[in-house]
Amino acid sequence: MPQQPPSDRRNQIIAELQSDLAHAHRIIQQQHEQINQLKEQLQTKTRLQRDSQFVNQEISNSQPSSHSAIPPNKTLIRGRKRVFSSKKSASKLTLLQFTSLVAVIVALMTGIGFALMRRQNSSPSEQTKTQSQAVPTVPKPQASISPTTALTVPSLPPIKSPPQILPSQIALVNSELVYNPQTAPNFQKSPALQSIVDEIVSLAISKGLPKKPLSITLIDTKNGGTYGAYQQDAPRFPASVVKMFWMVYLYAQIKNRILNEADFTPQLNEMIKRSDNNAASDIIDAMTKTESGKNLDEKDYESWLKNRKTINVFFQNAGYKKININQKTYPITDKKIYEPQGFDLKMRGDPKNPIRNKITTQQAARLLYEIYEGQAISSDYSQRMFTWLSIDSATRIEKRERQNPDEFNPVRGYFSESLPEDVNFGGKAGWTSTSRQEAAYIQTKDGKAAYILVVFAEDRAYASDKKIFPEMSRLVFERMTK
Incomplete structure (x- = not known):
């Protein structure tokens, strides 16, 4: 590097x-x-x-004069x-x-x-450079972003909460934002990559894990976007992987001067690097002019819901079919909201069969591909997003042995745990008590191998197994680097 x-x-x-x-x-x-x-x-x-x-x-007052007499109490x-x-x-x-x-x-x-x-x-010159020239020259949109590019994120001001949404004051969000790539990349299926994916499925079965709740997408970015897949078009709950989609939508609003990047740099750091739900909630509120936990008038619900759905519309218009990513991740501890309530609960529909966020592994892989190819929003904003998603070798080494259950750890139990220390790695992990997910971009130090691996597993067996994702990742790395 x-x-x-x-x-x-x-x-x-x-x-x-x-x-x-x-x-x-x-x-x-x-x-x-x-x-x-x-x-x-x-x-x-x-x-x-x-x-x-x-x-x-x-x-003291109740002590008798004679020590031989012991009061009954x-x-x-x-x-x-x-x-x-x-x-x-x-x-x-x-x-x-x-x-x-x-x-x-x-x-x-x-x-x-x-x-x-x-x-x-x-020095004043250094301060000016940090504020006005935080991002160096970036490649053209058609050029992929080099993971070795030195990049600093904008300065981090104190975290500010978005303005409160008052009853009967919900203004409709601009729903005319357009995502850069209007159609999905024309990936070609590769027998070699399909063989690797089949090995991943066989590995899961050999461990006694079910294959029905499993989805996999593997893309070789070095050979024109060839791919292998298993159930990659099945919509599945993405957990915190959804946060990289929210990041892209935020930068669309920043590019169109609807929001100011400097106001959200702290929240981006918390949402992507630490997978913080509080910061994610603030970002969604600001992007959609909605808020959770407020007793709004029923007449405001349609406007509130339309605003929330603008996130879906943005990606659906670009070919992300049937994607649903307009629901927050919980708990939101700073507002003491531990599960959906109010309008957030109402939008989920039938409690017995609630509407939840749904993404396919193909869609997550496509978004990562567009970010790392410099196509998402713009080349310079793609590079910013690449920086947020990157996990450097020092962080991977530090977190590999951490076992604090209360701390978000994107390494232990995930793809990068089993990879060499010198690989370039970026991605987003998710976890619930009933699922495990990860979408990641991996490139060898010499640049000879570069690929995207996305695995969603909706089953408690995968959620509790902290070894299966590292083993899958190691298998893919060995095959891709031959």
């Missing part, structure tokens, strides 16, 4: 720092909530101490003393936790201040 110029590396470091700052803001908000909880616990401690003093006084009184004693110890522990928490917040604020000071102390 060619070495980045010092200026590009400096800009990349600044962008990473600002991304970390945005994440730190969220952590601090969470710490504030914990502080409030600890304050309540301290107030409880004060009340307990007052009660303890009162009980001790009662005990002495055992009860001793029990009450033990209860207050244990509560007092718990309160001391809470105080220690509070002190530790304050220390953590002070450290965070110090780090933020240091990062901001470094940013402010950079």
Whole structure:
């Protein structure tokens, strides 16, 4: 991989720092909530101490003059003393936790201040270059994007929530946006690639996994877009893979000056890099002028629904037939929305057979192909999207051994876990308790092999199996690099 110029590396470091700052803001908000909880616990401690003093006084007053006479309720009184004693110890522990928490917040604020000071102390010319020339010269639309191209994302301002949508104030979204490629690429089926896909299916069967809920698309981007597939036209639930479609629709609005890219850089970082549902919700609200969790008038539902469907219309008009991607991913924790409600619930229809997001592996593979070929929206915006999707080798090495169940990990249990460290990799993974999905672009360091692999598996057996996707990926890599 060619070495980045010092200026590009400096800009990349600044962008990473600002991304970390945005994440730190969220952590601090969470710490504030914990502080409030600890304050309540301290107030409880004060009340307990007052009660303890009162009980001790009662005990003292109730002691008989003769030590030989034991009052009948002495055992009860001793029990009450033990209860207050244990509560007092718990309160001391809470105080220690509070002190530790304050220390953590002070450290965070110090780090933020240091990062901001470094940013402010950079020379005026460097600041101008970072803000106005964050993206270097990009290839022409007909040229594919090189994964080795040095690219820095725009600066990350603090995350802002989109304006609230008030009842009876839903304006219709511009539904005339046009996606660049109006028809799907004319991929030719390859017996060699089909043989590889058949091997993937056989691998799943050999592991005792069902093949009916499985869909696969494999595209060789080095040989004019030849492909192999298994049930690639079956619509399936995409989980968080849908977020790369939302990213493309967002850049369509940015290109047409409907939205400003700088306002959404933090949300893009959270939605794509961290697969954050809160950021994804903000992006959908802004793109469609809709909002979740509000008690809107029933007469506003048709306008609300039409706005949401503009995401579908945008891709359907470009040949993404029957695609449905207008429903949010849950939970949305910052709004305390843990499942669809209000209009979001109503649009799902019959609760026994709800309408859900549906994408085929062919559609996910096509979108990745158009991004990496510089065709999605425009060449420069395709390169920006390529950067968001990329997962560098250092990140892959770091996340390969992480096992935190509360952290989104696009490596462990997915394609890149089993690949060599020097491959160029980009994509989006998804997971639910009943499914596992991934769409990825893989290119060898020497550029001799480049392909797109998409696998959707809608079954609990795949959701709980963290080895099958890495094994599938390794099989494909070995065959494609022969």
